Amino acid sequence: MAHYTLRAPFTEAQVRALRVNDSVTLEGTLYGIRDATQIHLFDHGRKTRFDLSGQAVIHTAPNVKKVEKSALHPVGYAPVCVGTTTSDRMERFTRPLMVQYGVRLVIGKGGLRDDSLKALHEMGGAYLAIIGGAAALETTWVEAIEDVDLDDLHPESLWKFRVRGFGLLLVAMDSHGGSLYAQVNSSAQGRRARALESLGVKV
């Protein structure tokens, strides 16, 4: 249960060192992606000018405010409330994110499924769980919106955040086939019969 402070870009070795139940704090760059962002990238053939190689992405669509461009707000957006959305809907994009763009870390909530776990194993990646629904707290870890691409999809644009002390994040799926979600789901299924019995249901 080691703790790591990481700054992108990450090497494969750095990411393969992560094991489930380890914790991570991120510093520096973090990219925000969402359903529409990935539908347009992978289904509609659009491209981004960002280099995501060795980077971390987070499943988000932030609340932002339009402000005057300045050193702190280089693209004229200030973060208002940045939180994390349910990852499961974006399951089929993990592999192309890694294969086509070289993404190393995916941050989200609620977990991803088997194909993502395989992709993390094959290409060297990890899924880090944040606490969903705790966006006010998460926003305090976001220093600035440094850049934005595909902004016609607003708020599901591709966001480039600068973060400081972003965490605690829990390594919930690692490159060695470990998944806390699979563990918890299997143990919860194992308790199903007992729960139904407590309700007087014959199983």
Added chain:
Amino acid sequence: MGARRQGTQDQGRVKVDLQQVEEAAKELYIRALKLLPPDIKQGFDRLAATESEVGAKRMLGAMIKNIKVAEDTANLLCQDTGIPIYNVRIGRGVEVDGFGLKEAIRRGCARSTREYSFRSSIVHPTTRINEQTSTGRGVPIIHIDFSDQNDLLEIQMIPKGSGSENNSWLKMAIPAEGVDAIKTFVVDCVLAAGGKTCPPTIVGVGVGGTADLCVHLAKTAATRALGSRCEDPEGAKLEEALTRAVNMLGVGPQGLGGDSTAFAVQVETAATHITMNPVAVNMQCHSARRARATFRPDGIEYGY
């Protein structure tokens, strides 16, 4: 709310100022996104005190901290501004242009997004175009009901988060499957939801009615205050037993294991057809947000 009218025929009737309704509809959305109701805060304290897993306790602690950060920084609790739902209750002595009331709520809802600059989460279902107004065809969702209280006009706003809404289920069970079908279904929905609904959740269960009423009952149950009980004693019995049962599963906060899977299972019932046994589940995430405006002759009182 406007003054009482003096005419003999309208004696005792209270006329609604639609401009005030629009302002309240705007204010309610912003309040709901920022301030968590006291019953939910107490629910967190209760779970944090009883949780036995270290990791789960830490997560509950962060969720509680988030509520405080949102209050201290006047920020939104969660980035998901949800699907806006307005529940209106009109007393029998209240005079209102119903069509105008719905329009006023719609205008207020759109203004809250534009004026506060929070995220519009609403898109057209096929083009996926976001008008950046939190409104669209049929949204906000407005439910109108009536009360026997004379002077009452009340609007409750619920920004329903999508993580929990995406995990909604309806089963048209049959009479031969009995109450066991209802109980089994609820347990299986909680298992299927895992961490996707942002647990700890309020598991709303609808029992009876038609297909659409059953799902509506589940939503009503999921968005009721914690600690409230189903008025139907049979529903209340199910609430107690199911709350215990789903918290035996160990899904835990965020689906990462622990005792705190649900704050509660809450049930609403309605009569159904002799051939039917419908059950629906709709969950509310731990950011169980709601806000209420009560219109009084001397002004609007805000609560939950």
